[in-house]
Amino acid sequence: MSRTFYMPTRIEHGPEVLSKAGLRAQEMDLRHVLVVTDPVITAQPFFATFIEAFAKSDVRVSLFDECGIDARLAHVDGQTARVLREGIDGIVGIGGGSAMCTAKAIAMAVPNGGFSNCVGPDAKMRRAMTMIMVPTTAGSGAEVSQFTLVRDDLNSTKFVAGGPQSFPNLALLDPVVLADIPPRLGVISAVDALVHAFEAMFTSLATPLTDGLAVTAITEITTLLRADKATPEQRERALVAASVANMACGNARLGLAHAASLPLEAHCSVVHGIGVGVLLPRVLQFNAPSAPEKVALIADRLGLPCDADQIAQWLLQIYAEIEFPTHFDDSSLIEGYEDSLAKLALPGLYGGPVQKDDDGIAWVNSPNIRRANAADVAALYRSCLR
Ligand SMILES: [Fe+2]
Known part of the structure; x- marks a missing residue:
């Protein structure tokens, strides 16, 4: 192809x-x-x-x-x-x-x-x-x-x-x-960029070109997120890294974290960066069996064990360090509604008809490397609640 x-x-x-x-x-x-x-x-x-x-x-x-x-x-x-x-x-x-x-x-x-x-x-x-x-x-x-x-x-x-x-x-x-961006806004924006880079690696449209850009952005953004007070040079690097992440996902598209976050943003007032960011470690674990080579590439570049669970834990540890939520804090709008919200994720980020297989099971319309149905998305939501 x-x-x-x-x-x-x-x-x-x-x-x-x-x-x-x-x-x-x-x-x-x-x-x-x-x-x-x-x-x-x-x-x-x-x-x-x-x-x-x-x-x-x-x-x-x-x-x-x-x-x-x-x-x-x-x-x-x-x-x-x-x-x-x-x-x-x-x-x-x-x-x-x-x-x-x-x-x-x-x-x-x-x-x-x-x-x-x-x-x-x-x-x-x-x-x-x-x-x-x-x-x-x-x-x-x-x-x-x-x-x-x-x-x-x-x-x-x-x-x-x-x-x-x-x-x-x-x-x-x-x-x-x-220079004067509120710290919380800076963190939420950076995590959104990080999710763009991760998601670009786990779609059916990813290529060596997009993987190279994405893994560079992941390395750069996670380094900058944990840096002490940013210098002008680091601010420039952060802007460039966010652009690089989007060059990857603009071509490889976005996956399940963005598709699953949409209903939370539309109906539960979840901020976009927080929605995709909280979902990311869980989506990484979900996707890992379908793309072990991508997990290996990320682990190699980051110097981490080649294990999606450990990379997910590493992400959550960074979130804790930078005071980004590891779970959905106000889960009252989500808890109990996971199944109905998950059905709203089926059209996916890019829209189009919901795909059903021969058994009548509907799948999220997404280039995500591993297909997900409503039950999978509901399970992802539950894993994000405290
Ligand atoms: Fe995004």
């Missing part, structure tokens, strides 16, 4: 790359950009510098700063209409995954007659608008990803959308953005 590895996004990283944003926009023939962000970011000192960079290059800026937790369909629809109305020719996302996913969804929706025409992991669509992305957390990797995840509040669902036509054109990774 043939495989394709995509990574068309230009990545610039290092101190002061934010100040090049306007110049780069000008080089890409942009005259009027929509900057998509949230009110926390607009209050940061680096944001003023960032906006000034566009003014210095005669690139006009319109601002949307109402992003919050998750990219919201209502924001995407509203700003898509605005882009068309104001003749905006480029989209800039600066923030965490929610802001960048909102920006990307707008960039996809405008040339495709609306976001609904872009839904699905392999949507056939026209090239998205020119995009510049600036991650302000080392986590989601949305700056180098073709995908966006958008929440529809009316139906309590999340849509994945994207394809090769929706990679950002430019990602600017500047360590200044992490």
Whole structure:
């Protein structure tokens, strides 16, 4: 079976790359950009510098700063209409995954007659608008990803959308953005990136290219998570590692931790990074019998015993060190509902029809290396409760 590895996004990283944003926009023939962000970011000192960079290059800026937790369909629809109305020719996302996913969804929706025409992991669509992305957390990797995840509040669902036509054109990774990040947000974001790297290794689409990137990201992120106070150089490494993790999972896709976390995020108010992070050690143990060679590769690079149970314990030990939850703390929303939540995980992260085998058993729609049914997912949830 043939495989394709995509990574068309230009990545610039290092101190002061934010100040090049306007110049780069000008080089890409942009005259009027929509900057998509949230009110926390607009209050940061680096944001003023960032906006000034566009003014210095005669690139006009319109601002949307109402992003919050998750990219919201209502924001995407509203700003898509605005882009068309104001003749905006480029989209800039600066923030965490929610802001960048909102920006990307707008960039996809405008040339495709609306976001609904872009839904699905392999949507056939026209090239998205020119995009510049600036991650302000080392986590989601949305700056180098073709995908966006958008929440529809009316139906309590999340849509994945994207394809090769929706990679950002430019990602600017500047360590200044992490200088004042709240520690808890930094940790949750880093664990999300770590899960991206792990999940990329345990899918049916993984290749030596994606494995190499993923295992590099795992090594780097776990080293940085346990480092003492981060230096600017370490902050830059963290941003790069999150991008590397997403280059892996953007091609190999994500597996069972992300699929199983979705219902918890949609119905139990579990934060994405915590949902996937708590599930990760258990999913690793679940997947290990189907990919012992991947366990061996990770163990070799990390200097750990070649044993998934011990790697899972090592992860939980890191979580304890960095004060990341090892279990779902507020299990009241999950306990007793494991079976019904597990059924909601069956459509998977990427959507599509639920697969049933000849015996009528439904399986999670996921490229995860080991297929899982609702009973498996319910057991995973139970293993995450205290
Ligand atoms: Fe994630």
